[in-house]
Amino acid sequence: GAVVSQHPSRVICKSGTSVKIECRSLDFQATTMFWYRQFPKQSLMLMATSNEGSKATYEQGVEKDKFLINHASLTLSTLTVTSAHPEDSSFYICSARDIAGALPKEQFFGPGTRLTVL
Amino acid sequence: AQSVTQPDIHITVSEGASLELRCNYSYGATPYLFWYVQSPGQGLQLLLKYFSGDTLVQGIKGFEAEFKRSQSSFNLRKPSVHWSDAAEYFCAVGPRRTTSYDKVIFGPGTSLSVIP
Numbered sequence: 142g143a144v145v146s147q148h149p150s151r152v153i154c155k156s157g158t159s160v161k162i163e164c165r166s167l168d169f170q171a172t173t174m175f176w177y178r179q180f181p182k183q184s185l186m187l188m189a190t191s192n193e194g195s196k197a198t199y200e201q202g203v204e205k206d207k208f209l210i211n212h213a214s215l216t217l218s219t220l221t222v223t224s225a226h227p228e229d230s231s232f233y234i235c236s237a238r239d240i241a242g243a244l245p246k247e248q249f250f251g252p253g254t255r256l257t258v259l
Numbered sequence: 260a261q262s263v264t265q266p267d268i269h270i271t272v273s274e275g276a277s278l279e280l281r282c283n284y285s286y287g288a289t290p291y292l293f294w295y296v297q298s299p300g301q302g303l304q305l306l307l308k309y310f311s312g313d314t315l316v317q318g319i320k321g322f323e324a325e326f327k328r329s330q331s332s333f334n335l336r337k338p339s340v341h342w343s344d345a346a347e348y349f350c351a352v353g354p355r356r357t358t359s360y361d362k363v364i365f366g367p368g369t370s371l372s373v374i375p
Contacts, residue, residue, distance in 0.1 A: 147302075175362060184349060184367045185303075234302060236363075248353070248363055250295075252302035 143169045145237050147251035154225055155259055162220045162254045164235030171237035174218040175248065176210060179232040191218045225258045232256075261286050263350055263366035271372040272340050280335040280369050282350030290352035292333045293363070294324055297347045306348075309333065320344070345373045 144167040154160050164174055172193050177185040189199045189210050197210035207229075209221040218237075222229050232255055236248040262285045272278055284290065291310050295303040307318025314326040324335045333350060350366040 182370075185365045187362055190362060232300075247305075247308070250303040250305075253300075255300065 143167075143237075143239055143247075143249040145235065145249045145251040147233075147235055147254050149254060150252065151255045151257075153257045153259065156226050157224055160222045160225055160256060162222075162233055162235075162256075164218045164220070164237065164251055166216045166237040166239075166249070169237075169239045169249075170215040171218075171239060172215060173238045174212055175236045175238075176208075176218075176220050177234045177236070179234060179253075181232075185234060188220075222256065225256070227258045230256055230258045261352070261364055263352055263364055265348075265350055265366040265369045267369045268367070269370045269372070271374060273374045274342050275339050278335075278337045278340045278344070278371070280348050280350075280371070282333045282335065282366060284331050284333065284350075284352045286331075286352055289328060290354060292324075292326060293351040293353070294318065294322070294333070294335045295349045295351060296320075297349065297368075299346075303349065306335070340371075340373055342373045342375055345371055347371070 146165045148163045174191045176188045178188050179185050187200050188203045189197045191197045191210045191212040193212045193215050199205045212218040232253050234253045236250045238248050264283045266281050293308045294306040296306050297303050306322045307316045307324055309316045309326045316324050322337050324333055326333050348369045351363050353363040
């Protein structure tokens with residue numbers, strides 16, 4: 142099956158620093174990748190939709206200058222949390238959609254990245 | 260508005276007992292339906308999905324789900340629960356026609372505890 146990886150799996154940083162999280166589709170091409178945020182004991186909340194070669198579409202209430210998304214290729218999207226603060230601590234999950242095959246296009250999820258901001 | 264509800268926040272069952280997790284959705288048309296499972300600190304694993312055809316769908320780990328259009332429901336079932344099934348379960352819906360901006364909507368999740 143399709144595999145999506147995320148790196149790093151865990152990151153601890155100081156307040157005010159920036160953190161970059163990578164999301165890769167390992168064995169398929171993905172024109173669209175999605176970034177989710179999950180707080181403890183809560184569901185996944187979509188932050189933004191990333192399309193290869195174009196600007197990301199952010200959900201209402203998500204600061205685009207705070208959460209920078211780059212989808213430079215069909216297999217890589219990055220999320221950069223800029224000037225991170227403790228309230229940004231969360232579990233970040235990406236997903237990717239395979240462009241090949243018949244409709245509908247299924248999303249495949251990465252294992253997640255645990256961000257802790259001290 | 261599009262939404263997914265999972266009425267049970269937390270369920271506790273004994274090992275070997277049967278399980279049913281409820282899911283209801285509100286959508287403009289019949290969506291593409293999923294059930295995912297998430298163990299603590301882990302990503303999501305797809306249990307099963309429904310797009311069309313037989314409304315009773317078989318998934319991995321012995322799970323099945325039944326789509327009932329009249330009730331806008333997609334309940335997950337397992338005849339005999341194992342201790343390793345303890346996890347968070349998410350129902351999700353997605354559009355049947357996929358465009359660049361289509362997205363999957365997740366329910367709030369149901370936490371399953373299993374008593375040995």
